[in-house]
Amino acid sequence: MSAEAMESEVYSDEEKDALHILPLAIVPLKTPGMRRPRLIKNARFETVMELFRDARAGSGQIDIGSLPDFFDASAPTFAEDRVIIEALAEAPSFDVYSLRLTLRSHNLKVNEAEHLQLSPRMQEKLTGYMRVFTRPLVQRVFGDDTRDISSAAQIIDMFREVDRDEALRRIRAISDALGLEIDQIPGFLEDYGDIFLSLSYFKRHLDQIRPDFEVMKTWMQEGVVDSHLKHNRDAMRACEVVTANVDAAIRFVLSRFQAFDETSKEFWKDLSRERYGVLRQLIQSHHHTVGGILCGLSVKLERWHQDFPNATGSPNKRVDFLLAEMIPGLEKIRALEKSAPALG
Known part of the structure; x- marks a missing residue:
């Protein structure tokens, strides 16, 4: 088996199904060793390359600008591969549906049937x-x-x-x-099913995020607002900023889902090619925005679970976490909301 073939198999269903992980094994890179790492979104909603992850050593991450320091920049394929990685790094989400749009917009070809599909599980x-x-x-x-x-x-x-x-x-x-x-109907059914499978995927993530954040709000209320820090302006402000921004992001995504549902119902009331085109365009035009917002929220809540697995921690540690991990990157989520196409 060739080195390229071996690299192409090094990723799991969990990685492929994730919003915040992109195993580079699925991307047609040619520089030696470049398909072994993966791109991930960190808690600040920044894209970094993870060279390794180990239970004892932790995660070895580098920023995208450091690629020449870790790979053979003299290789004839390096410049082209660097452009691909930089383009992928700009994607707000690494879910398979948003990746399809990103790759197509840069005329990059990937075997969608094999790699850019959700796992059967x-x-x-x-x-x-x-x-x-x-x-x-x-x-x-x-x-x-x-x-x-x-x-x-x-x-x-x-x-x-x-x-x-x-x-x-x-x-x-x-x-x-x-x-x-x-004979074109099977193709329509597949396209329809694929579009709404992507929407179902996003809805499932939102259904996990909403109750999770409610628990986190209780954690902030009981551990910070009701603590000895209740007169500390910075602590109170941190809780307010996190709550306001995450609640606003959730409301934004909910409003998009409502628009998708309403447009879908209208389509089935009065079938036409034009109505299906409107429905398809509406959902696809919001893939990057919805995917990016859900990705950012998922990463932050996952980091919260990692740092506070039992939802405990002293008031000071909770505030430090809010300031260092939750607030940084929220401005990027707000920017995604502002950049979204208007709803009709």
């Missing part, structure tokens, strides 16, 4: 979320059938179990409304 976890989006499609094609269908493949499989003539009649009605040929 993650897709299974998203089944409940996907039913919300597949139900109107199933009802359109199969009437009132309300079985637990969560993917385009399952919908196609249902043709074997129902009145094919009636199902085909309904499919033909959908294809006419969308201006598609019958």
